[in-house]
Amino acid sequence: xxxxxxTAARRAIAAELxxxxxxxxxxxxxxxxxxxxxxxxxxxVYRNLAAMAGTGDIDVVLKADGEAxxxxxxxxxHHHLIxxxxxKTIEVRSHHxxxxxxxxxxxxxxxxxxxxxxxxxxxxICHETHSS
Amino acid sequence: xxxxxxTAARRAIAAELxxxxxxxxxxxxxxxxxxxxxxxxxxxVYRNLAAMAGTGDIDVVLKADGEAxxxxxxxxxHHHLIxxxxxKTIEVRSHHxxxxxxxxxxxxxxxxxxxxxxxxxxxxICHETHSS
DNA sequence: CTATCTGCAAAGTCTTTGCACTTTT
DNA sequence: AAAAGTGCAAAGACTTTGCAGATAG
Numbered sequence: 621x622x623x624x625x626x627t628a629a630r631r632a633i634a635a636e637l638x639x640x641x642x643x644x645x646x647x648x649x650x651x652x653x654x655x656x657x658x659x660x661x662x663x664x665v666y667r668n669l670a671a672m673a674g675t676g677d678i679d680v681v682l683k684a685d686g687e688a689x690x691x692x693x694x695x696x697x698h699h700h701l702i703x704x705x706x707x708k709t710i711e712v713r714s715h716h717x718x719x720x721x722x723x724x725x726x727x728x729x730x731x732x733x734x735x736x737x738x739x740x741x742x743x744x745i746c747h748e749t750h751s752s
Numbered sequence: 753x754x755x756x757x758x759t760a761a762r763r764a765i766a767a768e769l770x771x772x773x774x775x776x777x778x779x780x781x782x783x784x785x786x787x788x789x790x791x792x793x794x795x796x797v798y799r800n801l802a803a804m805a806g807t808g809d810i811d812v813v814l815k816a817d818g819e820a821x822x823x824x825x826x827x828x829x830h831h832h833l834i835x836x837x838x839x840k841t842i843e844v845r846s847h848h849x850x851x852x853x854x855x856x857x858x859x860x861x862x863x864x865x866x867x868x869x870x871x872x873x874x875x876x877i878c879h880e881t882h883s884s
Numbered sequence: 885c886t887a888t889c890t891g892c893a894a895a896g897t898c899t900t901t902g903c904a905c906t907t908t909t
Numbered sequence: 910a911a912a913a914g915t916g917c918a919a920a921g922a923c924t925t926t927g928c929a930g931a932t933a934g
Contacts (some may be wrong), residue, residue, distance in 0.1 A: 625933055627889060648921075662892045666924060668889095686818030686898080687923065701860055712856050717849065724844050725873055728833055734875030739859055741865030757908055759914060779898075793916045798899060800914095818923080819898065889932070896925070907914070 624671065633668045633745035634692075637678060643689035643702075644707050650657035681738065699736070712739075756803065761792035763801045766824075769810060774841060775821035813868070831869035840875050 626631070632653055637644075650665045660668075669690050672678045675681075679691045681700070699714040717737060725733040756762070764785055776784075782797045792800075795847065801822050804810045811823045813832070830845040845878075855863040 624887060627933070630888070633774065637783055644925090656824075662923095663892075663925075664890055670925095682814045682816075682818055684814075685922090686814055686820065695802055699854060701865075703862070703863060710860050712860075716852060717781060720846060720849060722870075724833060725871055727842075728842050729876040729879075730833060730835070730871070731879040732875070733871055735869070735871035736867045737852055737853075737867070738861070739865055739867040741862035742864070744861040747861075747863040749819035755911060759907070762916070777898090794898095795900075795917075796915055802900095817897090885934105887933090890930085892928095894927085896918105897923085898921105899923105900919105902919085902922070905914105905915080905918095907912105907913080908910105 624675070628658075629664045630668050632658040632660055633665060634672070635675075637692040640691075641682060643679075643691045645683075645687050645689055649690070652712075681736070683742075699738065701739045701741070702712065703741065703746055708743050756807075760790075761796045762800050764788075764790040764792055765797060765819045766804070769822065769824040772823075775811075775813060777815075777821055781822070805823050813870070829870075833871045833873070835873065835878055837873035844871075 633649060634651055635648055635658075636653070638657075646664070646665050646669055649669070650660070650662045659711075669678065669688075673680045673690065676693065678693050681689050681691075683689055699710045699717070701710040701712055702708070721735045721737075721738050722733075725735075766872075767790075768781055768788075768829070778797050778801055780794045780799070782792070785797070786793050801810065801820075803824065804829040805812045808822075812814055813821050813823075814841045815821055830843045831849070833844055834840070850864060853869075854865075857867075
C-alpha cells in the first residue's frame with residue numbers, strides 16, 4: 621500500500637473525489653461508489669484514502685465527532701468555512717493569516733510547521749431553515 | 753447529566769484537569785484517576801467531560817486520529833502551536849486573527865460561527881534531536 | 885511470475901448507552 | 910424519597926488488519 625499501482629479501485633476513488641467539490645467521509649465515498657456500480661470495499665476505500673492522504677494527494681480534516689473528511693487536494697493554500705448543518709464549504713485565503721502564522725512559528729522556534737484554520741457555522745440557508 | 757451536582761467523580765475529574773496544563777485524552781484522565789485512587793469509571797469520565805465541554809468549562813480539540821483531547825478552559829480565546837513530536841503546546845493569540853475570521857464569516861453570511869486555528873511543527877528541542 | 889492490491893470478516897479504538905444501584909439534595 | 914449520577918457491560922461507529930484469492934507490471 622506504499623507504492624501506488626493503477627488499480628480499478630484507486631481510479632474509482634480518485635474519480636469520485638475529483639467529481640465532488642465538498643469534503644466526504646470514507647463511508648460516503650464507499651456508498652457512492654457502490655451506487656455507481658464502481659464499488660470498492662470499505663477497507664479498500666480506507667486504504668486508498670490513507671495512501672493518498674499520506675502522499676498529499678488529498679486533503680483531510682476531522683469532523684467535530686472525529687470522523688475523517690477527505691477531499692481532493694485543491695488549488696493554492698487556503699482554509700475553510702464550513703456549514704455545520706449542510707456541510708457546504710467555502711474556501712478562504714489571506715496573506716495576512718499566512719504571514720501571521722509563520723511569524724508565530726518562527727517566534728517560538730518551531731520548524732517544519734504546517735497549520736490549519738477552520739471556521740464552522742451555519743450558512744445563510746441553513747440559518748433561515750433552522751429559525752423557522 | 754444536564755445540571756451539575758457536586759459529586760466525587762466530577763470533583764476528581766475537575767481536579768485532575770486543573771492540575772495538568774496539557775491536553776489529555778479521556779482515557780488518560782481515567783487512568784490517572786485510577787492511579788491516584790480517586791477512580792471514576794471510564795463512562796463517568798466521558799459523561800463528565802462531555803457535560804463540562806458542553807457548558808464551556810473545558811476546551812476540546814481533536815487529535816489527528818480523531819481522539820478527543822480535553823483541557824481545563826483557560827484564559828481568553830486563543831489558539832495552539834503544537835509540537836508533532838513531543839506534544840508540547842504553546843498558546844497564541846491575536847486580535848488580528850480573530851477579527852479577520854469574524855469578517856470572513858460575516859462576509860459569507862455565516863451565523864453562529866466558531867473557529868479553530870492549529871499549527872503543528874517541531875519544537876526546537878525535537879528538531880535538534882531529530883536532525884542528529 | 886511476483887509483488888501488490890482487494891474483499892471479507894474479525895478485531896480494535898474510542899465513545900455512548902441501558903439499566904440497576906448509589907449518592908445528592 | 911425523588912432526582913441525578915455512577916458502574917458495568919453491552920452496543921455503536923469508524924477504522925484497521927489478517928489472510929486467501931485476484932490483479933498489475
